[in-house]
Every structure is written in C-alpha cells, then in structure tokens.
Amino acid sequence: MVIWMSLWGKKLDREVLPSLEEEKEVDTLIIGGGIAGLTTLYYLKDKEDVFLVDAGKVGDGVTKNTTGKLTFLQNTIYTDLLNNINLETAQDYLQSQKMAIDLAKNIIEKENINCFLERVDSYVFTTKSKEIKKLKQERDFLVSQNIKVKENALPVQLSSIYSISVEDTYVFHPILYVNHLKSLLKEKIFENTKIVKIKKEKGKYVCIGEKIKIIASNVIVACHYPFFFLPFCLPIKAHLEKSYIVVRKVKENPKISAITVSNPGMSIRYHEDESGIYEICLACSHKTSNHQEDAENFKTVKKIFHINEEEVVDLWSNVDIITDDKLPFIGNASKNLFVATGFNTWGMTNGILAGYLLSKKILGDQVPFQELFSLKRSNFYQIKNFFPNLIGSAISFIGSKKRAKKWYKSHLIFTKKNGKPIAIYIDKNGVKHTVFTTCPHMGCSLIFNELEETWDCPCHSSRFTKDGACIKGPSTKDIHYKE
Ligand SMILES: Cc1cc2nc3c(=O)[nH]c(=O)nc-3n(C[C@H](O)[C@H](O)[C@H](O)COP(=O)(O)OP(=O)(O)OC[C@H]3O[C@@H](n4cnc5c(N)ncnc54)[C@H](O)[C@@H]3O)c2cc1C
Incomplete structure (x- = not known):
C-alpha cells in the first residue's frame, strides 16, 4: 500500500496504544484523536472520568498532513466576514484566532514540548491585480483592530504583486505536539477503536464500536468529518477542498509563512530542525467535487515553486472541510453531544481552540465565542454559498457515477x-x-x-x-x- 506520510510523520517512531476491548461507562468520551480531540483531552486531563478513542493511531488523520502554520492572518477571512456577515463577527473571529495562538504557546511552554515552535511573520500575497483592493481592505480591518501590518514585498521568489504581513504568528511541527500530548495522556487513550454509531438511551449516549460499546453522559465528536448525518447535517453546510504539497531542502530560513488571497491557493512555510531547512510549498487547491489528476497537480506545484524533480524530498496531499461561511463548527449538536469540525484549513488554531472551548463546556465554565461557532447559526454568507456548494456536491455525486x-x-x-x-x-x-x-x-x-x-x-x-x-x-x- 502506498498511503503517503508527510514530512511530519516520517521521521518518528510512534508508540501504538492498546485498543478498548471491554464495555465501559464513562462521564465524557472524546471520539477522534487529531489536534482537536487530543487538545480537548489535554484540557480535561484532571477530570477522572474521561477518555479518548481513535479509529486508528492518534494524529494520523488530517493533522499528520497539515502544513502547521499557527496564524491569525488567514487569506482575507476578515474582509469576507465583514462584507458577508458583519463587523462584530470579523472582530470576534480575529480575537478567537489570537486566543488560539496564545493557548498553543501556553501548552507548548507549560509542557515543555519540543515541537520546533518558531515565531515568524505571516504574509498574504496576491499575483492578481484585481485582488489588491481586497487585500488592502484586509489591511485596513487589521489596522483598525490595532494590529501592526506591514506592506513589504514577499521575501521569497514568488510572483507576488502586492503583499501584507503581520508579526507574532508561528509555525510548528504538528506531530511532535500531538505525540507529546499522546504520551502525557496515554492512560486515557485507546487506539484502533472505531465508533460506528451513537444512539441515546435513558438520557445517556451509547457509542457503538466495531467490537465494544461505551456509555457516556457527554460525547465530543472530533473525528474530522462526523460519521452521522443527523442531528447536525454537515454535508449540506460544507464542502471539501484538496491541496498538494511538495517539500525541498533549502539553505536559508527566511522565517516567514505566506499564503495567497484566494483559490486556487498557494502557500509556503519553512521548517528547520537538526537535519536541515525544509521549504514546504502548497498549491493547486480545488474542491474535491471538481476532481483533478493528482499527478498533474504535483507537477504544477513543482512548476510554480521552481522545484526540480531531484530536489523533492517529500510530497503529499490533504483534504479539509470548508464551511459555507468559513467559520468552524464548535459546540452542541444536541444536549451533551458536542462537535468540533469544519476548520477551513485552519485547524491548528481552530482545533486547539475547540479543545479549550469544549473542555470549558464539559467543566461547566463560561464559554466564549459560543454564538460565533454555534452549529445552529445561520447567516447570509451561508445562504449565499449554500446553492453553489449544493450544486457542486450534486455534480460530484452524479459525475462520480460517470x-x-x-x-x-x-x-x-x-x-x-x-x-x-x-x-x-x-x-x-x-x-x-x-x-x-x-x-x-x-x-x-x-x-x-x-x-x-x-x-x-x-x-x-x-x-x-x-x-x-x-x-x-x-x-x-x-x-x-x-x-
Ligand atoms: C493541505 C492542508 C494544509 C493545512 N495547513 C494548515 C495550517 O498550516 N494551519 C492550520 O491551522 N491548519 C491547516 N490545515 C487544517 C488542519 O490540518 C485540519 O483542520 C486539522 O488537522 C483537522 O484536525 P482534526 O482533529 O479535526 O482531524 P484529524 O486530524 O483528522 O483527526 C480526527 C481523528 O478522528 C479519528 N476518527 C475518525 N473517525 C472515527 C471514528 N468513527 N471513531 C473513532 N475515531 C475516528 C481519525 O482516525 C483521526 O485520528 C491544513 C489542511 C490542509 C488540507
């Protein structure tokens, strides 16, 4: 089998934890051990009656194929939210992402996690003159929120015609982060334990696995794409996007991460460890419904970033969930059933934030950003994107047959x-x-x-x-x- 492992997973020898072999009753069950599920477990670590199950190995889902940028500068998200929802939503989302970066830093510092956390400047750039106006709007919004924004040229060889940058953002090695949490919390984790169905009985959730069942008062579903349709109906609220990543070694680390304004997107970041400096280049993002040949897309990535075949040290692709209003879903699907999903390719910040917010819910504390991330929210932006995405899904459903x-x-x-x-x-x-x-x-x-x-x-x-x-x-x- 040729399932690819990204740069992050390749160099690591990871322990396999036991699977759950017997029926259990528990206060809180977390389903899924990616960045969202593991961070939730971390924040609930002092609570006795909680554990996490993963269908495979924790960290081996979408998280192992991320590019690992921890930034609040995310394409032109604030202009999109401002124009399509309102100012308050854009402001709240900015605060949430800044909070997520602080949470990540705090966990990494407190637990002394060696995950190559590196402070870098984040850039958003464009190669199209028609996007400059939007990027300037993004700059103006950020400046209005007291963020220091620079309009300096992108310090790497890409055909950018305008770019903005901010400070105080980071890159890290996502699997070293996940692995550290895994060893810290391993008494509470079962791997190779897949949940296939959840039903409610006598006020509790019965989570049915392939071999066992777990009865839980609270269930947190952090398995990337929830395996049930009701009560949340994610397939009609989101679509999927695939991107292609090629890595080469370089001599210098410019200490930046950068991303384009819009799709088909491009992004770049650097990772430096004892074995050298790696340039991680991403491009050719597309809806999975608009199927494309992977081999062609990898060729295009190499061409865009001027990478020769012999320079390639790694390549892989990854898929994430894009919600109709570009905001994640973090909250109640029904009473005591919680979901964290739809991270819009920003799951490093949003996954860590989800862990914090959902743990607060379980602990009965005040929870910030509830309305912003509510699974039940509805807004104009969702309505505007609903039909194009629904048509895209219908085309992929019908087209996939032919x-x-x-x-x-x-x-x-x-x-x-x-x-x-x-x-x-x-x-x-x-x-x-x-x-x-x-x-x-x-x-x-x-x-x-x-x-x-x-x-x-x-x-x-x-x-x-x-x-x-x-x-x-x-x-x-x-x-x-x-x-
Ligand atoms: C190309 C690309 C680049 C990206 N780069 C960035 C970036 O630079 N910065 C950023 O912030 N975000 C980035 N992201 C987004 C980020 O990687 C994801 O949003 C995030 O990793 C999702 O984490 P997760 O915990 O929700 O899911 P996962 O990591 O997929 O974890 C879910 C876990 O649930 C388990 N599971 C699934 N079903 C079941 C079941 N039925 N029972 C039990 N367990 C189950 C799986 O085995 C898996 O381990 C990127 C995404 C893509 C596609």
Missing part, C-alpha cells in the same frame, strides 16, 4: 455484482483487487487515486485501501468484495 479517467481504461475493470457496481484494480504486479465502488456513507461513487492506490470519496472524503478497508471516515464501513 467518471472514467483515461488512466482507468488500462488499469481498472468496472462491472456489477447483484446490481451493485464493483471495480477490479490490477496492480503493477498483476494482482487483482476487487471492491464495491459505492461509498457506504452516502452513496457517492468512489474515485481511484492511482498515486496512493486508494479509493477516495469526492463528496465527503472517506478513503479506502485498494482492498477495501476504510482508512478515513465519515464512512464507518469497508467496501470489501468477496466472491
């Missing part, structure tokens, strides 16, 4: 068994791998990812190995085909 990539013709055989579509993939050794090609989550047709040899869902980001094992939710079921 799609026949050029590559498919020589490597895949599509047929049906008892009316259900199946595909036979013949690998480079001539071995056949047969799977059902309908996603068990909501019925979208899966697309074969020939670079990683996985079946990927273009609608909600579930992934399966070439032999049909589910390796990423929201699907909780496999797509194995047996004669």
